[in-house]
Amino acid sequence: MMEIAKVRQDFPILFQTVNDEPLIYLDNAATTQKPKQVISAIENYYAHDNANVHRGVHTLSERATKQYEEARETVRAFINAASTKEVLFTRGTTTSLNWVAQGFGDQVVEEGDEIYITALEHHSNVVPWQQLAKRKQARLVYLPLTEEGSVDVTAAQTVISSKGKILAVTQASNVMGTINPIKELAALIHAVGGYIVVDGAQSTPH
Incomplete structure (x- = not known):
């Protein structure tokens, strides 16, 4: 105290x-x-x-x-x-995620590719990927969660395919306080040649 x-x-x-x-x-x-x-x-x-x-x-x-x-x-x-x-300074996380989705995402995502997000994401880490998927005619896929409310890594192994290009996930949810297994998720998307985008807005200050 x-x-x-x-x-x-x-x-x-x-x-x-x-x-x-x-x-x-x-x-x-x-x-x-x-x-x-x-x-x-x-x-x-x-x-x-x-x-x-x-x-x-x-x-x-x-x-x-x-x-x-x-x-x-x-x-x-x-x-x-x-x-x-x-290290790039922006006005905030929303701006940063939009930059990544519009700048980097537009370069690597093609028609038919898959973009993975979760139900834990802040609005700022959902809309940019929805828009990217629409622009590129890619598929937006939600990764399954465990009963405790974190990303189910075992289930994600069967969901993430060779079409996976980007996995966008919060490290610490500002809704549930969930801490996601970032290293394990990074390994899964890297294994298929994709990229991970981590929203660290909550975790980095902690």
């Missing part, structure tokens, strides 16, 4: 009373609150370094660019990417 109390101290927005009770915020799946360290960094940037990144040679731009690339390196190390070139 002491650890929770300590972490709570990092979030200024929680230092308030709502409806005569101390604020307890539970809508993190939609919007997470920002700790004071993040708020301070943003304030410091706008107060001292606000300038275009990668588009100027003056001091402020160079400082902003340095901080931007340092943030990219922090993320690269955290997710164990091979290069900072693998």
Whole structure:
């Protein structure tokens, strides 16, 4: 309990009373609150370094660019990417998944191919694949779930075929809290020459 109390101290927005009770915020799946360290960094940037990144040679731009690339390196190390070139910043997960489906998906998916998703997916990880399947005349297939609510790897082995091109799956469901067996699922789709797209919106912050 002491650890929770300590972490709570990092979030200024929680230092308030709502409806005569101390604020307890539970809508993190939609919007997470920002700790004071993040708020301070943003304030410091706008107060001292606000300038275009990668588009100027003056001091402020160079400082902003340095901080931007340092943030990219922090993320690269955290997710164990091979290069900072693998780290792209977007407005959010919805934008990211649309980019992958429209950019990468359009390149690899052809007519008659199969795209796999699950009933656990957030809307943002369903619609882009529905649209891709429609554009390419591919088949959208839902992988079966276990009684506990995770992807049934054994059943998936019989569903995933040689026509499989993309498996799009959440690592941690924001609906049920399910943690999916990503490594096993990756092995299945890789075995038929396909690709896995992991929605890490919930799991990465945890």
